[in-house]
């Protein structure tokens with residue numbers, strides 16, 4: 001049912017962008033950048049300044065929408081979401097992009113079995129229109145993302161897709177560790193390096209110096225992904241082996257030059273998607289350029305003093321038992337309750353931290369848990385500790401830092417939950433010691 005008059009228009013736009021995309025390449029990620037909504041005109045000027053200046057730093061909140069069956073069952077839990085954020089941060093940090101991501105604690109579940117194996121053309125537009133929050137990247141997680149080949153009955157499964165109109169990402173559950181980073185690359189303005197390679201007039205040449213016939217601009221700035229430091233390449237799905245080696249030794253561009261691709265670029269279609277772990281300097285610059293034009297960019301900047309106060313700590317996301325972080329003996333951890341933007345003026349508070357520790361010895365242990373405030377307020381927190389069987393073994397409200405003794409702990413895993421009882425920013429240092437009697 002079309003509940004909204006704009007939905008029909010949106011579905012048509014969706015068809016247009018995706019249908020057109022199909023003629024360009026053998027797609028594995030529903031996005032080709034065939035509809036280019038970004039303004040690249042000023043990018044070259046931006047690139048020169050970018051290389052001279054210190055680059056901005058960002059943390060972008062990610063909001064997940066998880067499709068489950070009608071009974072609310074799914075293998076996608078808070079632990080899975082934490083892993084997605086950790087891999088996303090890993091791939092963006094190893095090439096020093098200056099961009100990182102945080103998990104918005106208000107992720108939501110959609111209990112509709114009919115969307116579990118999502119039909120790309122028929123169902124994605126409805127999901128994309130309805131499931132969207134402000135000030136974040138919206139990511140929908142489905143079991144499978146299925147696209148019928150145009151005018152054919154053959155179905156193809158996709159790892160993920162990015163919709164350029166709504167800016168929503170959809171990924172399928174079993175996709176590689178680099179899939180979300182790839183789709184986020186599209187959100188940040190990047191295209192596939194092999195874009196247009198199958199069509200003679202759109203193909204990017206291997207040569208970096210060839211110029212366009214009329215405008216005399218460099219072809220590598222106009223074709224493919226429009227970046228000159230990502231080599232021209234064919235769709236690498238068919239030309240790489242499982243060990244990330246290139247196997248298209250005799251594949252040539254339309255000028256007869258042999259391709260020399262990079263099989264590790266996150267935006268490529270390397271056959272084994274786990275090979276992908278790299279962004280080039282120009283890709284990083286383009287992501288910053290795209291961010292500089294985003295209306296939330298000032299809120300996401302972490303190099304601005306006004307935003308430093310609410311940075312997530314190193315153990316987040318840890319807002320529920322499933323994604324608790326481990327705390328080891330005699331190793332202090334500094335935690336904070338941060339905030340996430342929900343719009344330009346509204347925030348969502350992160351109010352809970354979960355940790356766990358293991359007692360490995362057969363003899364019962366007694367531990368001291370010391371909580372200390374650090375250089376920001378410590379006004380009021382609530383602490384609860386649970387044993388292996390989910391039984392509450394301690395509960396306490398604390399208005400000032402103090403030590404807690406946990407006596408006679410048997411072998412097993414214990415969980416600590418710390419809740420912020422105020423609306424203020426609170427930081428605390430937590431340490432677990434053996435309790436010497």
Ligand SMILES: [Zn+2]
Pocket residue numbers: 029030031032182183186192
């Ligand atoms: Zn893609």
